[in-house]
Amino acid sequence: MLLLPAMCLLVTFTHYPVVKTIARSFYGFGTKWESKATLDNYRYLLEDEVLMQVLYNSFLYAAITVPVSIVLAIAMALWVNGKMAGKGLLRTAYFTPTVLPMISVANIWLFFYSPEIGLLNKLLGVFGHGGVNWLGDPSVALYSLMAMTIWKEAGFFMIFYLAALQTIDQNLYDAAAIENAGKWTVFRRVTFPLLMPTTLFVLVNALLNAFKLVDHLFILTKGGPNNASNLLLYYIFENAFSFFDTAYASALTVLLLLVLVVLALLQFGVIEKRVHYR
Amino acid sequence: MNRLTRIVLVSMAWLLGFVWLFPLIYAIWAAIHPAEYATKFSLFAPLTMDNFKEAWNEAPFLRYMINTVAITLIILTGQLVLCTLAAYALARMEFFGRGLMFALVLMQLMVVPEILIVENYQTLAGLNLIDTYWGVALPYVASAFGIFLLRQTFKTVPQDLENAAKIEGCSVLAIIWKVYVPLAKPTYLAFSLVSISYHWNNFLWPLVVTNTEKSRPLTVGMSIFGAPESGVDWSIISAGTLISVGPLLILFILFQRQFVQSFMQAGIK
Structure with a gap:
């Protein structure tokens, strides 16, 4: 019961948006929803030369x-x-x-x-x-x-x-x-x-x-x-709020989330290491 | 260690310190002198307060400041209440799926709200909260970081104290309020200072979710104010910058030791 208010907000603003971002990256087109899942947004991801530049910049x-x-x-x-x-x-x-x-x-x-x-x-x-x-x-x-x-x-x-x-x-x-x-x-x-x-x-x-x-x-x-x-995050912002391509922004967000998952795994590795040192 | 290396090291330390403070020192210089002295350094440059006056008139700083303070306070109050309750539940209550719940909470440490701006904007638009204080505040009110810190602290509170309170007939809420909260005071202070400086400085999400002066915080106001298109000169921008960081800077200078220790404490956990 005590956990409920915090959990509600966390689900609304963290877990639900993650799921919806993934859904939108498959079903979204511009700002609209399509009835069928496609890989169009991801296909565009691969063709997008600006994105390559952005990723290169981000990693550098x-x-x-x-x-x-x-x-x-x-x-x-x-x-x-x-x-x-x-x-x-x-x-x-x-x-x-x-x-x-x-x-x-x-x-x-x-x-x-x-x-x-x-x-x-x-x-x-x-x-x-x-x-x-x-x-x-x-x-x-x-x-x-x-x-x-x-x-x-x-x-x-x-x-x-x-x-x-x-x-x-x-x-x-x-x-x-x-x-x-x-x-x-x-x-x-x-x-x-x-x-x-x-x-x-x-x-x-x-x-x-x-x-x-x-x-x-x-x-x-x-x-x-x-x-x-x-x-990367600035590019997501641009796509979502300047070019109004919410669906593509979602596909980009999924990419960013993947980076974070890798970091999270790294973090778990770190915690293991810390325990090892103590 | 020989003397020479020592001298080199010490001067490097001070040089770095100077470079680190320089932007702030420079902003103060530019703000208290007339515009033509922005790049000319002379001991005899006349002092002036006009830049502050002009900056103050050029943008609704008072409004921005009220907004920032209101948003920061809403977030902090919400965080303190919700995180306390959640942390207690996760630290001391036995229930099915507790580990899973804690894992779900910790997810937010990685997936911070600013990364999900696209969907969170849609959600808040659905709730009709765009351009309101609540719109800016809500995604941050349940803070995984706060829950985590408080849970760690609550776990160190002796179970006997809680049992004694139970025998006295205290309700769960009373136990939290009378036993756990007072014992966790340093953690609350640490978390509050970290939270205040984070939300005072937060930009991306407020930028997305506010569109008018009604709810715009200082950071978003500053980004409009400082835009080259607005045609204000450097001295005035510097003055505006100082106005916007002033309250936080004063807070920082006053509570310097606590600030550093809070960040340290928050970091070790």
Whole structure:
């Protein structure tokens, strides 16, 4: 009985839409329903060149932002966890982007990136460089988005590492000190292996975020130029609410759900591993 | 470790910190100076509050802010009540299919509502809730994350306390309210801070489901305000940005320690 209200809402907004998305991807045509199931939407999926671009972008985006954010997060956590003066201030600095709305900070980044008056190009101008069209050049736009994503996410992941670092037994470090181990050796042999469960946990969450966080696209590039920076969820949004092809958007959503299933399986693997470590 | 590496490491840490804070510092700079100083840095640039005034007049910020606060509060209140009840049921009640129910709940951790925008929009259109607070809030009210966190916490409450309350003749709801809720206070605080910052910043779903000022939150308002077509200059956009992040930022600075610890606590579980 106590479970009922929460369950009703969960079913309405999670399970029912999943089922309906799958149904629509077979029975839907545009915004209408057909009487017979077809594979037309999926056939279109295979022929859609934009989708190939979008998928390539999405995977590249994840493949770069996730590892870079994680490496930065570990570095941040180590610095903030150490004995450095002013580490409280530093921790706040790293963490601030996490609490700010993506949309608002994207507006500031838009200014950094803008071609004529933008801060980055002014800076390059000082060094005599002609400037880069950060968001308008198809070969650069996606990387500009990545830079902002890394800035936004690294501090968030730092928190998990910070939590993990505080659980590491000080004795291990004392032992390492007796052995006269160098700082790098200590990190490689003690800290990093003990952070492994956290890294796996963060990895899955970072991948999930890479696929579901597209807010900055609305401000910075709108997926352009010519889809060079389009990502899967943004493409779903475009199909559903700009091109009004709900059925095709459903087929795309099924694709995204498949990615999530793979991530979920990975997560279960992670939980197994965590148990193993404890 | 020799001195040189140490100096290099420390300066790297501070450089990174500076880069991480820079966008915010810059926004403050641009917002409190006249437009021509947006890219010219001079100690003697005149200070002004005009950008804030203009931004305030240019967009219905007050309305947006009321909307954001209302939506965030509706979601948080709903979450706290529903998740408490569900978490108690999943933690302490024996019933058929409990494991399955918990698995169904956990599904939402992966399949977050923003991914299902297409169908959820249809559902809410069917309920006539497009462009209302409830439309924005409903998909998030039952939070798998909240249920999960609270269930973990409730499981650590000693069964004896509950038995004692039962002997005193407390009803189930009274037991939850008097035994479990007070003991789970840190979890509630952690979850609330995470939830507030998530929903204050949420964009995609509100964008889809709102069409007028009536229910539009700050984030959606900002995306319209900042669009290049609207022809406002950078200083004013910066001022607008600061207005939109202001309340959350103040909250963050005041409760900094709790924020970091909450995110940490929420992360370990």
